[in-house]
Amino acid sequence: MLRSRIIPCLLLHQGGLVKTRQFKEPRYVGDPLNAVKIFNEKEVDELMLVDLDATNEGYEPRMPLLRNLATESRMPLCYGGGVSSAEQASRIVATGFEKVSVSAAALDRPILIKEMSEAIGAQSVVVTIDVKANRLFAGYTIYTHNGHRKHKQPLIDFCQQAVSLGAGEIVINSIDRDGTMVGYDLALASQVRGAIDTPMTMLGGAGSIEHMQALIDAVGTVGAAAGSFFVFKGPYRAVLINYARPTRLTR
Amino acid sequence: MIAIVDYGSGNVAAISDIFKRLKLPHTVTRDHGELRVAERYILPGVGAFDATMRTLRGSGLVDLLNDEVHGKGKRILGICVGMQILGDASDEGDLPGLGWIPGHICRIEAAAIPERLKLPHMGWNAVRLETPSSLFEGVDLNRGFYFLHSYHFNAVDPASVIATVQYGREIACAVARGTVSGLQFHPEKSHGNGLAVFRNFATL
Numbered sequence: 001m002l003r004s005r006i007i008p009c010l011l012l013h014q015g016g017l018v019k020t021r022q023f024k025e026p027r028y029v030g031d032p033l034n035a036v037k038i039f040n041e042k043e044v045d046e047l048m049l050v051d052l053d054a055t056n057e058g059y060e061p062r063m064p065l066l067r068n069l070a071t072e073s074r075m076p077l078c079y080g081g082g083v084s085s086a087e088q089a090s091r092i093v094a095t096g097f098e099k100v101s102v103s104a105a106a107l108d109r110p111i112l113i114k115e116m117s118e119a120i121g122a123q124s125v126v127v128t129i130d131v132k133a134n135r136l137f138a139g140y141t142i143y144t145h146n147g148h149r150k151h152k153q154p155l156i157d158f159c160q161q162a163v164s165l166g167a168g169e170i171v172i173n174s175i176d177r178d179g180t181m182v183g184y185d186l187a188l189a190s191q192v193r194g195a196i197d198t199p200m201t202m203l204g205g206a207g208s209i210e211h212m213q214a215l216i217d218a219v220g221t222v223g224a225a226a227g228s229f230f231v232f233k234g235p236y237r238a239v240l241i242n243y244a245r246p247t248r249l250t251r
Numbered sequence: 252m253i254a255i256v257d258y259g260s261g262n263v264a265a266i267s268d269i270f271k272r273l274k275l276p277h278t279v280t281r282d283h284g285e286l287r288v289a290e291r292y293i294l295p296g297v298g299a300f301d302a303t304m305r306t307l308r309g310s311g312l313v314d315l316l317n318d319e320v321h322g323k324g325k326r327i328l329g330i331c332v333g334m335q336i337l338g339d340a341s342d343e344g345d346l347p348g349l350g351w352i353p354g355h356i357c358r359i360e361a362a363a364i365p366e367r368l369k370l371p372h373m374g375w376n377a378v379r380l381e382t383p384s385s386l387f388e389g390v391d392l393n394r395g396f397y398f399l400h401s402y403h404f405n406a407v408d409p410a411s412v413i414a415t416v417q418y419g420r421e422i423a424c425a426v427a428r429g430t431v432s433g434l435q436f437h438p439e440k441s442h443g444n445g446l447a448v449f450r451n452f453a454t455l
Binding site: 045098 | 269298369370377397401417442
């Protein structure tokens with residue numbers, strides 16, 4: 001049976017790896033190539049790499065770094081950050097990434113999802129959506145540019161549009177839970193799960209194996225991604241790259 | 252010497268890295284001379300069926316591979332879309348495949364998939380051997396392999412299916428006919444099981 005995917009998510013910032021809290025306070029946690037080597041040894045299910053600076057500073061994906069990471073990796077890889085064309089996506093796949101994620105560019109120009117899907121196949125197109133829970137009204141608001149730019153399009157509406165245009169996976173990243181290690185937003189997960197027919201991955205809030213188990217129990221086979229959980233150890237958040245899976249990976 | 256056919260599609264770097272780790276002689280090439288002297292071939296492939304076929308035809312390597320594989324009986328292993336193009340045609344495109352293993356590439360039927368299993372088939376899944384195969388020697392079948400696809404190989408001759416995976420129903424994930432074999436999953440991204448498959452292919 002198809003098992004849930006337990007996915008470390010690594011953030012690239014100024015040449016190193018960082019971990020943020022609610023998209024703020026980036027803290028240096030190590031070297032990207034070294035992290036890939038460690039995760040190889042731990043035989044992880046999948047790895048997600050996100051360049052935090054690319055969209056904000058307006059630069060292209062750093063191909064030499066991506067090539068080094070892909071050559072080193074013996075796990076499936078997903079890259080996100082600054083991708084705005086099908087041509088870039090094709091180049092990233094050609095360096096050895098299985099999946100390419102888009103966010104800001106797809107919200108500005110949704111047809112990009114279709115263009116990427118035609119170029120690299122729907123199975124390789126990931127749409128990552130950063131969301132914040134609304135304070136006054138129920139529901140969630142979509143953000144891009146590391147939480148700085150707010151979008152009007154309703155979350156579920158955009159999820160469904162992305163899937164109909166050819167997205168092969170939707171990654172939902174909770175800004176509120178980022179780095180907090182208090183558990184996934186299960187209501188958010190259930191809402192999106194009920195609305196789309198593609199694989200879904202949740203990111204933001206995982207702080208223990210129990211949190212991952214709770215997500216699987218709530219929505220079934222799923223991608224459970226985490227940053228802090230795989231790079232910090234103990235109450236003082238000492239940097240230690242580690243990996244573990246829940247016992248039940250299906251519901 | 253194993254040649255990883257570098258025709259412009261697929262993850263040649265990761266496959267080459269695996270052979271490096273296994274310390275097995277290999278080359279990544281599209282050079283006719285080098286391909287002629289190789290003993291066996293890896294045919295990678297990612298993306299859409301038609302785009303992959305067009306790239307392969309455009310590389311001018313189809314006749315050479317046909318000659319080496321069918322004329323001289325050398326072994327070839329197709330991976331992912333490199334496996335699908337071994338068939339006759341695909342639901343995903345209009346171009347004919349290589350037709351080396353009779354079969355049609357069909358879209359996985361969403362209706363046959365139980366609640367909460369979605370398309371594409373993405374992630375780690377167990378496999379089942381349908382017939383003894385030295386390609387799978389030393390493989391932990393329950394741990395299985397990494398899959399990432401929405402189409403599957405529907406072989407004309409059931410005897411060409413060597414392994415299946417359960418997704419809604421059983422679908423072929425490894426096919427073989429004579430010296431031609433294909434794998435739907437990504438052995439280059441499947442840790443120890445992937446290493447075992449490549450090692451087995453090199454020593455078949």
